[in-house]
Amino acid sequence: MRGITENQQSSFLKEQFIPDHVFLYVVKGSISFFDGNKTYTLKTGGCGIARKNSLIKFMLPDNEETFNPIIFCFDEEFLQQFQTKHKIQPTASNMIESFLEIRKTDWIDNFITSLKPYYKGGMQLDEAVEDLKYEELLIILLKQQPELAGVLFNYARPEKLNLEAFMNSNYKFNVSIERFAYLTGRSLSAFKRDFKEIFGCTPNRWLVKKRLNEAHFLIEKKKQKPPEIYLDLGFLDLSHFYYVFKKQFGYPPSMLQNEKPKK
Structure with a gap:
């Protein structure tokens, strides 16, 4: 439109x-x-x-x-x-x-x-x-x-891309799995099949883990705060970010923020 x-x-x-x-x-x-x-x-x-x-x-x-x-x-x-x-x-x-x-x-x-x-x-x-x-x-x-x-004036659909490289560059974007499939030049079923062969798990599970690992790094090593990063990493809700972070790592982000540097 x-x-x-x-x-x-x-x-x-x-x-x-x-x-x-x-x-x-x-x-x-x-x-x-x-x-x-x-x-x-x-x-x-x-x-x-x-x-x-x-x-x-x-x-x-x-x-x-x-x-x-x-x-x-x-x-x-x-x-x-x-x-x-x-x-x-x-x-x-x-x-x-x-x-x-x-x-x-x-x-x-x-x-x-x-x-x-x-x-x-x-x-x-x-x-x-x-x-x-x-x-x-x-x-x-x-x-x-x-x-x-x-x-x-190029009306062609996206061509089939290197799925691994594309996902590693674009995992922070909060778009649907259907959209990722389209942008990599695949049907939804082909995308899920190729994804499982490459990454060994489902797209949704991989995306959450990838985003959380990046969040862990930014909080622990770069001293950034969850409210500063959760949107950039593809999470839409801060409380949900806290929930899945603790579920993934077994402790809340505050444990990393409050951690004293080792002597």
Whole structure:
């Protein structure tokens, strides 16, 4: 579903799986992105595209008082219609990054400024001009960076990946097993079968153990506190984190926090 927002509470910013290509422009503030391998940062006036079928965590600075983004979500239906209308025949892209930074130009800045008169209540773009503005933005992006066509107009499903490497890079993302299967280019049954052959246990059991082992290391060696790390490790509830930690190791995180250094 397409949408545009200029609101720091946007649900997009809470997502970890990106189902459609998403253009983001930072009107004010800064934001960082982590894709399991690399961290990207955008500051005021910066913009980029989060690629479809990516796992990305969005992080705002602790001292960030105001974060004001503008977001366009390009769904496949719109992109196919645009491609047909403009007779675009993209070449294969060698870009592999999950987040593609867009060069700062007057075209982009002027486009963002042109949106202001068309916002309605809730900072949503007026439907009367929505399609025009989506098309205008896409024309600008392709004009200044033609290589984006190979990314935006690629409708293929994810290819079969090295499951072990993928999971070791992405275990901190809190997404469903079905989503992990899709992103590694497998059916759910094939994913579970391959997973058992590689790791010797079920995906859910492995994920919990992997996250807890990392938590143990961060608390014991890096002196971090559970409230600081549980979300980053893929846990959604702090009390549940405490419960499974004690169940796994036989003692609560506080035992590590209160442990005196050995002489």
